Amino acid sequence: xxxxxxxxxxxxxxxxxxxxxxxxxxxxxxxxxxxxxxxxxxxxxxxxxxxxxxxxxxxxxxxxxxxxxxxxxxxxxxxxxxxxxxxxxxxxxxxxxxxxxxxxxxxxxxxxxxxxxxxxxxxxxxxxxxxxxxxxxxxxxxxxxxxxxxxxxxxxxxxxxxxxxxxxxxxxxxxxxxxxxxxxxxxxxxxxxxxxxxxxxxxxxxxxxxxxxxxxxxxxxxxxxxxxxxxxxxxxxxxxxxxxxxxxxxxxxxxxxxxxxxxxxxxxxxxxxxxxxxxxxxxxxxxxxxxxxxxxx
Numbered sequence: 001x002x003x004x005x006x007x008x009x010x011x012x013x014x015x016x017x018x019x020x021x022x023x024x025x026x027x028x029x030x031x032x033x034x035x036x037x038x039x040x041x042x043x044x045x046x047x048x049x050x051x052x053x054x055x056x057x058x059x060x061x062x063x064x065x066x067x068x069x070x071x072x073x074x075x076x077x078x079x080x081x082x083x084x085x086x087x088x089x090x091x092x093x094x095x096x097x098x099x100x101x102x103x104x105x106x107x108x109x110x111x112x113x114x115x116x117x118x119x120x121x122x123x124x125x126x127x128x129x130x131x132x133x134x135x136x137x138x139x140x141x142x143x144x145x146x147x148x149x150x151x152x153x154x155x156x157x158x159x160x161x162x163x164x165x166x167x168x169x170x171x172x173x174x175x176x177x178x179x180x181x182x183x184x185x186x187x188x189x190x191x192x193x194x195x196x197x198x199x200x201x202x203x204x205x206x207x208x209x210x211x212x213x214x215x216x217x218x219x220x221x222x223x224x225x226x227x228x229x230x231x232x233x234x235x236x237x238x239x240x241x242x243x244x245x246x247x248x249x250x251x252x253x254x255x256x257x258x259x260x261x262x263x264x265x266x267x268x269x270x271x272x273x274x275x276x277x278x279x280x281x282x283x284x285x286x287x288x289x290x291x292x293x294x295x296x297x
Contacts, residue, residue, distance in 0.1 A: 001025070002053040002095075004032055004086070005060025010100065010158030014059050017195050021202075025051060034082035035074050041085045048089045055198060056090045057098040058083065061130075065104070068126040079129035084136030091141045095202060096211075098194060101152040103182060103217075104122040105131040108264020111181070115270045116148075116213045124261040134213070135191050142206045145191070145197060146213040148266045151227075153288065154187030155295040164228045165235055165296070168244035169187035178225035178251030182267030186216045186288025197278055210277055215269040218285035225251040225288075233291060238297040 001018050006026035007013035018024045034040055046054075062068060062078035083099060090097035098119055104127035105120040122128045123173070137144045155157045161184070167174055200212060231247040236242055254263065274280055 001057060001218035002048070002051060003027065003057045003059060004034070005029070005058065009061055009154050009159060010152060010157040010187045010190060011059035013154055013191045014194065014221070015269050016056060017191040018057065020135070020195055021055070021198060026029045029037070029060070032060075033186055034078040037077055037081035037085050040082050041089075044085070044089055044270070048093055053095050054202060055096045055098065056086055057194070058086055062126070063213045065124060065126045068124065068129065069260045072125045072129070075129040076132065079126075080132035080136055087137045087140035087144065089205050090143070094206065095140070095143065095257060096198065097137060097141045097144045098198070099133065099137050099144065099146050101134050101146055101148040101189070102127065102130050103148065103264060103267040103269055104244065105134065105148065105266055106266075108180075108266040111266055111268070112270035113270035114215070114266075116215055116273055123264060127146075134253045143201075143204075143211050145201065145211060147194065147216045148213065148269060149185045149190060150185045150269055152187060153184050153292060155292050156187070160184075160227070161231050161289065161292060162296075164231045165240070165242070168232045168235070168242040169240075170243065171247040172243045173250065174228065174244055175250045175252045175257070176225040177254050177257055178223045179219050179253050180263055180265050180267065182221055183217045183219070183221050183269070184227055184285045186292060188291060189218060189283065189288055190191060190216060192198055193274070193280055193282075196280060200278060214274040214277070215271050216274055217269045217271055218288055219271075219282050219283070220285045221268055223251075223287065225249065231288065231293070235295045235297055238293060240297050245269075254261055
């Protein structure tokens with residue numbers, strides 16, 4: 001297994017779990033920089049030919065959603081052009097390519113969970129770059145698994161949960177958006193399901209219909225506001241010393257907290273396809289959040 005983005009929030013978790021499949025070679029940004037697709041090809045081509053991975057897992061991504069509005073060139077390099085290079089390299093050695101995408105490829109209209117074949121309409125430069133990355137994977141690698149997820153959270157790296165814990169320790173009240181709905185999905189869940197699917201798909205022929213795009217997220221839904229309340233309440237229950245209490249977190253509309261990049265109001269993802277295709281049972285989002293709080297506090 002060749003894993004890119006090994007130091008990131010998801011890559012760090014994947015690095016440990018993928019070992020159950022076999023030998024894992026982890027490449028960090030310093031070893032495989034996706035910000036220059038041409039240099040990446042020069043760096044990786046000889047390595048892939050020599051190592052001959054059965055699986056390439058791409059956990060690297062440009063995820064600074066607001067900065068992407070003004071850094072569109074680098075976001076496109078990392079999330080699209082370099083992903084195309086990985087897809088071509090995977091195809092050249094008949095490897096399975098696992099690539100992670102996002103609810104941001106949708107515009108967030110309505111309140112129905114998004115299905116895999118719903119029309120993408122990204123609102124932001126980040127969302128557009130991730131959609132173009134998906135297109136590159138489909139174009140260049142037959143044996144691909146694109147896993148779209150939402151609100152990724154883990155004990156390693158930076159995320160909303162850790163930000164709420166830090167702010168709740170510094171302030172006696174917080175204001176959090178309450179009209180964006182989605183589901184926090186833990187890196188542990190993403191890594192576990194990735195391995196489960198690969199165990200099924202590694203022996204599969206390249207024309208197996210199960211290759212393709214899947215939505216992978218925890219069960220349930222919440223708002224950022226209710227999520228923040230759950231995190232603070234859970235931290236206090238575990239003995240954390242926080243100034244802010246759950247009832248001191250004020251719900252606000254998106255319009256009251258303007259950001260450079262627009263966010264989808266509806267980030268619900270329909271996970272029926274991945275559950276029925278691979279027989280996977282997905283846990284409630286609270287399970288993953290509780291495990292992270294247990295690890296951090």
